[in-house]
Amino acid sequence: xxxxxxxxxxxxxxxxxxxxxxxxxxxxxxxxxxxxxxxxxxxxxxxxxxxxxxxxxxxxxxxxxxxxxxxxxxxxxxxxxxxxxxxxxxxxxxxxxxxxxxxxxxxxxxxxxxx
Amino acid sequence: xxxxxxxxxxxxxxxxxxxxxxxxxxxxxxxxxxxxxxxxxxxxxxxxxxxxxxxxxxxxxxxxxxxxxxxxxxxxxxxxxxxxxxxxxxxxxxxxxxxxxxxxxxxxx
Numbered sequence: 001x002x003x004x005x006x007x008x009x010x011x012x013x014x015x016x017x018x019x020x021x022x023x024x025x026x027x028x029x030x031x032x033x034x035x036x037x038x039x040x041x042x043x044x045x046x047x048x049x050x051x052x053x054x055x056x057x058x059x060x061x062x063x064x065x066x067x068x069x070x071x072x073x074x075x076x077x078x079x080x081x082x083x084x085x086x087x088x089x090x091x092x093x094x095x096x097x098x099x100x101x102x103x104x105x106x107x108x109x110x111x112x113x114x115x
Numbered sequence: 116x117x118x119x120x121x122x123x124x125x126x127x128x129x130x131x132x133x134x135x136x137x138x139x140x141x142x143x144x145x146x147x148x149x150x151x152x153x154x155x156x157x158x159x160x161x162x163x164x165x166x167x168x169x170x171x172x173x174x175x176x177x178x179x180x181x182x183x184x185x186x187x188x189x190x191x192x193x194x195x196x197x198x199x200x201x202x203x204x205x206x207x208x209x210x211x212x213x214x215x216x217x218x219x220x221x222x223x224x
Contacts (some may be wrong), residue, residue, distance in 0.1 A: 031210050048211070
């Protein structure tokens with residue numbers, strides 16, 4: 001059974017048109033992450049939530065925002081997508097309180113295309 | 116300097132070969148270490164955690180040297196199904212996971 005679910009799996013948007021990617025988890029993990037991964041590159045952490053506490057990476061553009069309305073769901077909003085934002089967006093969860101060492105569980109990713 | 120650096124690869128090896136990947140990290144306060152495997156256009160999946168004492172899981176052996184800030188992964192008796200990108204991952208404080216760029220392995224018949 002899928003534990004970290006991302007929707008949609010493929011998203012096509014137009015340059016400048018806002019888009020929202022969603023992530024949900026059935027693991028009840030308290031930490032959720034969003035990564036951006038471009039071809040042949042490492043996943044790049046955009047931000048993460050520890051419970052409701054939002055932790056933004058210093059180099060994450062303001063164009064990227066996130067919401068976590070409850071433990072199970074986390075959203076990535078791209079306010080004005082540019083061509084350079086085309087990438088795979090990966091959601092991951094972990095639970096420091098439950099496991100040592102911490103293990104991340106990844107969703108299947110959403111591949112974003114910007115036209 | 117990148118926080119996590121890996122062998123650039125790609126590694127092209129025949130079936131049955133032994134192959135080793137290296138990884139270095141810059142933050143001496145790093146807490147935990149992992150190797151993830153990522154297949155083409157798929158999400159990363161945990162291969163194994165890395166402990167100071169070294170650990171083995173079947174054909175895979177991971178080593179950590181904290182003094183040198185160095186992690187390694189050894190794959191023995193390579194299979195075609197081992198072809199993938201191997202990502203070195205380091206956990207900093209504050210639940211912050213940092214990924215290396217990955218090393219691509221292709222095992223050929």
